Amino acid sequence: MSTHSETAVRPRVRDPRLDFFRGVGMCIILIAHIPWNAWTDWIPARFGFSDAADMFVFCSGMASAIAFGRVFDTHGWWIGALRMLHRAWQIYWAHIGAFFVVLAFAIAADQWLGVDHYVRMELNLQQVLDEPRVHLFGLMTLTFVPNYFDILPMYMVILLMVPVIMAVARVNRWLVFATIALCWLGAQVGWLSFTADEETGRSWFFNPFAWQLIFFTGFACARGWVPMPPRGGALVWICLAAVVIAAPFSCQFGFQCYQGFGVFPVLGDIHEKLGWLISKTNMGPLRYLHFMATVYLAWLAVGEKGSRLTGLVPDLFRQIGQQTLAVFLSGLVLAQALGVALDVVGRGWVATPIANIAGCASLLLVARVTGYFKSSPWSKKTGGSLPSDVAPPRGPFHVAPHPPKGLETSPSASKAA
Secondary structure, three states: OOHHHHHHHOOOOOOHHHHHHHHHHHHHHHHHHOOOOHHHHHOHHHHOOOOHHHHHHHHHHHHHHHHOHHHHHHHOHHHHHHHHHHHHHHHHHHHHHHHHHHHHHHHHHHHHHOOOOHHHHHOOOHHHHHOHHHHHHHHHHOOOOOHHHOHHHHHHHHHHHHHHHHHHHHHOHHHHHHHHHHHHHHHHOOOOOOEEEOOOOEEOOOOHHHHHHHHHHHHHHHHOOOOOOOOOOHHHHHHHHHHHHHHHHOOOOOOOOOOOOOOOHHHHHHHHHHHHHHOOOOOOHHHHHHHHHHHHHHHHHOOHHHOOOOOHHHHHHHHHHOOHHHHHHHHHHHHHHHHHHHHHHOOOOOHHHHHHHHHHHHHHHHHHHHHHHHOOHHHOOOOOOOOOOOOOOOOOOOOOOOOOOOOOOOHHHHHHO
8 A cells, every 4th residue: 555545544643632621621611601600710711811712712723723624635625615614504503403402491490490580580581482583583594692602603603714714825824814813803893793682782792703813823723834832931931920910800809709809899990991902702912812821831731742631530531522512512501400400409518519520520421422423333344243352332331341250361352351
C-alpha cells in the first residue's frame, strides 16, 4: 500500500486537551443552568470577565477546524460548504427539539406540583402558550430566541460563516483576520445583530457577529494560522496579572452572588462602569483578553500535548467532551429537572452537592451511551457465534468478568478482556 493510502486510512488522533476542556465546560454550564444553585457561586464567571461559554465556543472553533477543515482541504470548497450547511441544519433541529422538550417538562412540572412557576417564572415562556401562532413561527424562523435557548442559534450562524472564512483564506491570510475584526466591530457599534423578540426589541443574548471572534481564534489556532506563543517568560506574568486583577471586579464578594457585590459595593460600581468592555452579548475586548489569558495559562498547566492530563478524573472529563452536542442538549433538560428536585427536597448542604454531582455523572452516562450508539455495534460483522478469542462489542454499562480462580487464560483471551 502506498504512503498516501496509509495516510488516508490512518484514524485521526483526538487531542486530549480539547476533549478535556470541553468536558469541563459542559459540567460548568450544567451547574450554571440549575436554577438557584449555590454551586454557581464558585464557577469561573464569578472570578473573571469570561466564563464557560467562552470555553465552549473557543473549543468548538478548534474542533471545527480539525473536523470540518479537513473536508475543505480534501474535497474542495463546495463540498466543505455543504458539510457546514448540513451541520448547521443538524444544530437547527437540535435547537427546536430541545425547546419543545424543556417546555413540555416545565408544563408537566407545573401540573405535577400544582404551581404556576416553571413556565412563567423560571423559563419566561408563558408568552409562547398565550400566543402560540406568533411565537412558534418566530421560534422556527429564529426571530424568537428565548434566553435559555440562545447558544445553539449563535453557534449555527457562526458555522455558516466558516465557508466564507475558508474562501477568504484562499485569497489572503491577513484578509481573514480583517474580516473577523470587521464583523466584531460591526457588532460593537450595533450594525450587526439579530432580534430575539420582535415584541420587546430584545436582541440575541449571544451576538454571533461578536462571538465569532473567539470561535475563529480557536479555529485559527487549530489551523495553524497563528504561531504558538512562547512557553514562559514575561507573557506568563502578564496573563497571571490579567486574571488576578480582574477577579475582584467580577466575583461577588461576601458570597452574595444574587444580591450584588457583598461587603464591597464599590467593586460592583466599577464592574457596571466597565460596560461594553466586558459585555457578554457583544464579546467586549476586556472579556476577550481575559479569556485568552486563561487559555494561555491553561495551555501551560496541562503540559506539552496535554501530558499532565492523566488519571481517572481527566479521563472522565474527556469522555464527556467527546460528545458535546448530545451532552449539552441533555444538560438543558437535566438542569431544569434538578432545579425541580431541589425545589421539592430543599437546597440544603446535602441535597445541593448530590444534585450537582449526580448531574455531572448523568452527563458522563449520556456521553458513554452516545459514543456506544455512534460506534454502530449492530453493523459489526461477527459471523454468527463469536470466536473464543474475540470479545463482543462493549456497551456503556460493560463490566469485565473475572475468570474463575485457577483458570489460565491464553494471551489472546487476556488481550480481548
